[in-house]
Amino acid sequence: MEHQNVTLSIPREILRRAKHIAVERGTSLSGLLTHLLEELTRREDAYRLAKRDHLAILEKYDLGTGGNIGWSRGELHERGR
Secondary structure, three states: OOOOOOOOOOOHHHHHHHHHHHHHOOOOHHHHHHHHHHHHHHHHHHHHHHHHHHHHHHHOOOOOOOOOOOOOHHHHHHHOO
């Protein structure tokens, strides 16, 4: 995997704490940030795929509204009383 250098502006206290965490985990700050960004992108990809799949499933069902909502939130609230 090709690497690219970036410049970050991070509050001093957060940087100090992040460096400490990296040392505790036996890695560098760069390694720690790479790991966290990899995890973030994996989760985002999984969420997008799940959302797409679930929306595709919902399109298969007729919920009886024809895409039009014929009631307001207030009306639903009144029905629940």
